[in-house]
Ligand SMILES: [Zn+2]
């Protein structure tokens with residue numbers, strides 16, 4: 001098995017949120033207010049991904065903070081599913097491409113409508129067309145909150161061209177009816193050979209019922225709960241985008257991961273103190289162990305040699321998690 005370390009070479013960690021909504025669409029905080037919140041919490045970058053509008057917000061960039069140009073392309077329910085409070089939907093994050101210049105004219109304030117169709121079959125075909133269209137512009141596309149969206153394994157297995165899916169979404173974890181985490185669906189896709197990364201995001205709207213603004217500290221304040229830590233050469237759209245596309249990041253709701261490496265047929269994991277460490281592989285089952293004192297900081301695991309991929313997740317004493325991306329062997 002080849003040695004691999006996604007966090008090797010010269011680079012630094014940059015904390016970011018890849019999914020948020022401001023007053024440009026249906027969020028309650030202005031872009032300026034969101035920048036202030038995230039910067040104060042130690043973030044280096046933020047994707048202001050308002051619905052169907054692609055904005056760079058270049059005036060908010062400074063030497064230590066970057067707005068990562070993006071939008072959320074929503075394709076919402078066919079008519080026959082309306083009225084029951086739930087519906088199948090494709091919501092896709094469109095992230096600025098690493099190979100396009102940051103001042104590309106497509107980047108500032110472009111409204112891109114996702115198609116709406118009346119039957120699921122048409123809808124599905126439109127989703128693939130949409131992904132292909134965004135990729136042809138050079139953008140990276142993710143599948144957002146698949147559990148909340150009521151997407152099935154078959155829906156996601158049939159789609160191609162998305163580079164990542166949300167495995168944690170703060171807004172859905174807060175009020176999405178157990179729709180915040182999607183790791184089981186992720187593993188099912190990985191087991192069948194899909195090579196996709198997993199991302200944790202906020203999807204913050206910060207709404208408080210009925211129409212108010214959720215203040216920091218409120219249980220409905222969904223900012224700063226799920227993030228990615230990207231290992232990149234610098235804080236720029238191209239460097240962050242490159243690292244994202246290569247899976248050189250991990251996702252977290254709390255714990256830190258400093259090492260996840262395969263060397264001489266052995267996996268090495270290092271993290272902040274946690275209660276549980278799990279190594280998830282296919283087809284072998286790898287490793288899971290717990291320590292009630294929550295002082296676990298390392299795992300070492302000799303690979304069988306037949307694994308097709310391995311990933312790790314850790315859980316701290318408060319139930320907060322972090323997830324590495326898979327290392328693929330085939
Ligand atoms: Zn969404």
Ligand SMILES: [Zn+2]
Nearest residue numbers: 019021072203
């Ligand atoms: Zn969203």
